[in-house]
Every structure is written in C-alpha cells, then in structure tokens.
Amino acid sequence: MTNQQRKHIILSAIKRAECADIHDVLRIAGEEIECLEAVPFGSRNEIMRICEDIADGVIDGSESIKRVMTFLNSIPD
Secondary structure, eight states: OHHHHHHHHHHHHHHHTTSSSHHHHHHHHHHHHTOSSSGGGTTTTTTHHHHHHHHTSSHHHHHHHHHHHHHHHHHHH
8 A cells, every 4th residue: 555545544534533633543543654654754753742742732632633634744655
C-alpha cells in the first residue's frame, strides 16, 4: 500500500469518526499512521509532540487535529 492510499484511509477515518482530538485519531488510525513510510526527519516525533502539547494544555483538541492534518500533508505520497 502506498502512502497516498494510507493517507486517504487515515483522513477518511478521521472525518467519519468526527475525532475530537489526537487520542481519537490514534484510537481509530494509529496503526495506519505507524505504517507511513518516508516521514521527513523533522516530523518523525510530531505525533508524540502533539500528544504532549495536548496533555500539557498548550493546545486544545481542534488544534491537535489541525496539527495531525499538517503532519499527514508533510509526508510524501
């Protein structure tokens, strides 16, 4: 499966489930996110950073979803 197909599956799952935050995203699509290939070096820990920021109260759920989308768009197809 290509990154493009994987990203489509992840984005579709996020929209269908109406995820409230990063934790919902990981619950429904975490395995697919882990299987993405060619993640840019600076973005490899982005999911962990998003989780830490939401746990620390730096961002809210909607901001975490936006950052996940930005992360997914940074990965080449």
